Amino acid sequence: MTEASTPDGTSSHTAGAQLERQKIMATLAAAAPDAIAEKFHALQAADYELVRQPETGLVMVRGRMGGTGNPFNLGEVTVTRCVVRLATGETGSSYSLGRNKEKALHTALIDARWQRDEERAQIEQDIITPLAEAHAAAGETVKQETEATKVNFFTMVRGDN
Amino acid sequence: MYVAVKGGETAIRNAHKLLAKRRRGDTSVPALTLEQIAEQLSHSVARVMGEGSLYDETLAALAIKQARGDLIEAAFLMRAYRTTLPRFGYSQPVDTARMLVERRISATYKDLPGGQVLGPTFDYSYRLLDFTLAAESDGAELPVETAEMRDEAMPRVTDLLGDEGLMEPDPITDVDAPVGDLTREPLAFPADRDLRLQNLARGDEGFLLALAYSTQRGYGRTHPFAGEIRYGEVEVEFFAEELGFAVTLGTIKVTECQMVNQFKGSSKAAPTFTRGYGLVFGQVERKAMSMAMVDRSMRWQELGEEQSAPAQDIEFVLSHSDNIQATGFVEHLKLPHYVDFQAELDLVRRMRAEWFEKRDQNPDEDAAAQEAAE
Missing domain, CATH: 1.20.5 (Single alpha-helices involved in coiled-coils or other helix-helix interfaces)
Structure with a gap:
């Protein structure tokens, strides 16, 4: 971090950086394994070590009673995660639904390299933005198709006789 | 007298080989791919994920293929598979108000904020066999209509009623209270609503449908209205300890049903509607509705009602809803009992x-x- 660290400045900077990282991790998690692989292989290779091997496990998904009440356990999802450390020191993590270990490794490496000031702009431009746009476009298509099925119900009022 | 049972290894091995051959069927017919099952038999996949209590479309497709389309057997395979994986933890509760909605209907209000969208539904279809699906032409891309979406919020119908004070509020108690988990602790009675909802969410669709139907026919009447049914994608968030923040794992598809039921009130509280809640993996409306009706029935004690019907009997319902347990006990009768x-x-x-x-x-x-x- 290049910023002078005052207590306040540090925390707001950290919170902002964390929010950014949450966003890029969400974008990567939402992308298809093929799309991630293609973007990853377009990057120059970089040295890294595995901190935590790609590992598949379960997360119990919770809902809320009535939508807003006390939580309850709905059922599990498969999740694959991975942690890597670059030779330059940055640690990258990935968590996403499914069992694709290659995607988990690629995603963790992209996350790590995004944290490098030297690479961030490039990764945002080449990987994050296009993936986020594709995801948004897919969502938009669903919305538009759904909107065409919107109904207007009329209730018939019966006459007196 | 003791009668020893031994042998049969060869017969069993040969039977399983024969099963594999019969499962594949005529090899001049192409084998099903998992993508075909996941894409084209999505209701089967959803049912297997729900009753197997494990959301993974590809795994469910594999289970269906292996089980020759026997969905209870497929759910059994899912339950068995999940025991081989470590548990990373619990997600944050999903927020169905922020769903990417593909379907949202209400039988109680014709005009509601966000409107009603039918989405992909069998409702209003004539239930006539469509022979074009049997013809070669199936596989062509089918055009659908689109319309510009106004970015309008879709509040839950129960929240609208709640704003007017007409709906009992959702139960919110101690936020630090532990949440019951059937995969960790065996079911014990009396079972609180968290355990009941988990049990129903992975319960057998047919069993819950029959129970819900029984309440409509007078066995523990609850006067339900389908306040709202919505289906679509919700984000799953997980707090990663080592990162110190919540990560979005991706999205899952769920169906939510809010049943609006008749009243409760007392000398201290004005009468309000009451509610039952259904939430299931995938587009499984019949089960989400049944779940909400049975959830409401089992709340008889809390709402000061009389117990008179099977759907209200918590121990009866929860002990018999799980088709993996049920099939295990029924089908074990086939094994040697010499x-x-x-x-x-x-x-x-x-x-x-x-x-x-x-x-x-x-x-x-x-x-x-x-x-x-x-």
Whole structure:
């Protein structure tokens, strides 16, 4: 971090950086394994070590009673995660639904390299933005198709006789 | 008497080989791919994920293929598979108000904020077989209509009623209270609503449908209205300890049903509607609705109602809703019971011997009884 660290400045900077990282991790998690692989292989290779091997496990998904009440356990999802450390020191993590270990490794490496000031702009431009746009476009298509099925119900009022 | 059971290894091995051959069927017909099952049999996939209590479309497709389309067997395979994986933890509760909605209907309000969207539904179809699907033409891309979406919020119908004070609020108690988990602790009674909802969410669709239907026919009437049914994608967030923040894992598709039911009130509280809640993996509306109705039925005690029907009997419902347990116990009857049965045979032979002995000793008594009967 290049910023002078005052207590306040540090925390707001950290919170902002964390929010950014949450966003890029969400974008990567939402992308298809093929799309991630293609973007990853377009990057120059970089040295890294595995901190935590790609590992598949379960997360119990919770809902809320009535939508807003006390939580309850709905059922599990498969999740694959991975942690890597670059030779330059940055640690990258990935968590996403499914069992694709290659995607988990690629995603963790992209996350790590995004944290490098030297690479961030490039990764945002080449990987994050296009993936986020594709995801948004897919969502938009669903919305538009759904909107065409919107109904207007009329209730018939019966006459007196 | 002990009767040993041994052998059968070769027969079992050969039977499983035969099963594999029959499962594949005629090899001049192309094999099903998992993508085909996941894409084109999505309701089967959803049911297997729900009752297998594990959301993974590809795994469910594999289970369906392996089980030759037997969905309970497929759910069983999912339950068995999940035991091989470590548990990373619990997600943050999903927020269905932020769903990417593909369908949202209400039978209680015709006009509601966000409107009603039918989405992909069998409702209003004529239930006539469509022979074009049997023809070669199936596979062509089918055009659909689109319309510009106004970015309008879709508040839950129950929240609208709640704003007017007409709906009982959702239960919110101690936020730090532990949440019951059937995969960690065996079911015990009395079961709180968290355990009941988890049990129903992975319960058998047919069983819940029959119970819900029974409440409509008068066995524990709850006067339900489908306040809202919505289906679509919700984000799953997980707090990663080592990162110190929540990560979005991706999205899953769920169906949510809010049943609006008749009233409760007391000298201290004005009458309000009451509610039952259904939430299931995938587009499984029949089950989400049934779940909400049975959830409401089982709340009889809390709402000061009388218990008179099977759907209200918490122990009965929760003990018999799980089709993996049910099929295990029913189907285990196929396995050798030679020892047990030998004991029964001995018993029935002894009883018969005593019966004949008694009859032969008192032939007159027998004749007298017959006369009296005549």
